Amino acid sequence: MDEQQGSSALNQPIYLNIADQIRTEIKTGDLLPGDRLPAESKLATRFGVARMTIRHALEMLQFEGLIDRRRGRGGGTFIMNEPPEIELTRVEGILPQLREQHISVESTVLNSELQSAPAHVSQALELKAGAQVFNIVRMRRINGIPALLENSYFPAVLFPGLLEVDLTKSLYELLENFSHRPISKIEEIITSRANIAEKQLMGVNHSLLLLRITRTARDESRAVVEYSEDLLRSDCIRIQVKTPER
Template identity: 40%
Template sequence: MVDGDEPAGGVMNDVSKESAETAVDEVRRLILQRIHSGVLQPGQRLGSERDLALELGVSRSTLRHALSALEQAGVVRRVPGRGGGTFVSHPKIERDLSSVAGLPAYLRRQGFTAGTRVISAAMAAADEATVASLDLKPGALVLDIVRVRLADGVPISLEEVRLPAERFPGLLELPLGGSLYELLEEHYSVTPAEVTERIEVVLAGPDEAAILDIAPGSALLSITRTARTADGEPFEFSHDLFRADRTSILVRTQGKASASESARRNGHAIELQRDAGP
């Protein structure tokens, strides 16, 4: 069979532009149905284009158009080269910036099994950025913890957390595989009341790519975070690198009317602030 020709006895006929578009939509719906029904699982390879086209009774050209639409929608991912192919995408983790919680809590809420690999945990001298963010004296010691976060066993983020060593003695002797916020609350009575996060898109270098099981140059969401207690004292300065193909960002913004109503109910005004651009 010549590539682009319709297989004999095919259930779809894409000889005209209109029928071709109909065929592409039908193939897309069939693949989506298999994914939603569980016939195709996250991470599973769909099979070769030739076999899949024969199975569905369409041309490889029609199949490619359908797969391209599914890839743009984030339903599948296509990996070039030997050993590549088309794979069912894993569901994305929703990172809610409107609430303060540790990543394991976010994962549990969304039905994922949270996991952690501790890469390193040590005491070190704070660099300039950490000194400024945590309001420390130059040369002050911090606890530097580097971990890989997992969702259903798949790496989704690489994080480095820095905490004032003087404030959290003995922390490195505690189990660091879960939520640090829960540890800080249980052992030191410290909870985050205000968090500032800055987000940008960066490209994965060779080391990050190897750790997160992605290709070098893949997009990452870089999140720099400073957390403060209710009295405004900073206690956490961290940097997270999230896989962009596995993460979506959610932000809830309260409008003027809602803010006024909330203030009336609670008896105090709520001021919403936004950093001004350059």
């Protein structure tokens, strides 16, 4: 397959055509979860293109959560199970939604401390400069794969003793025990590549695009009760946005 011809024939880059073909093979069952794809060099020979073109196609499929690219011994490119879907419009967050789908999630607290709020955090939480906040950093793993890195801040004055409870649970459920249950939130989502530290934590290479989710949540009194900067692997969790009927 000539790359220029393939691109002009369907009026799109050839790597998109290749991704479409592999995606179709997954949907039709020709490729099953756990199957290992041939090496990039063999795929390049099959499609008659350069390895870089194959790499672009695989990066797209990984971003969609259809394949998992593993390094090291026993590594390779594998077909993944369909990733779970979560609704971004639901206030309670990701963990309760995964539990509803009977998905096992392993939670690890990486850091929990009382600190003076950085300037952008105090502004987001509508606090005075340098106000005390709880900073809680947690990793959520699905099937052993780091899927979500949560970096959350909470006003210390609203949640005395927060660091003394089990922080591996859904924080929204914990906040309800303090009579400050979030009832609304605003989230901003951008795509980004991981920095060096994030690559190690999330187990990804530089090519995989991650979703950075910035969130502020308010309780019934309209007080801001949480500010969070999360990092989500789009190949592990899919996001849905639903709008109510009018």
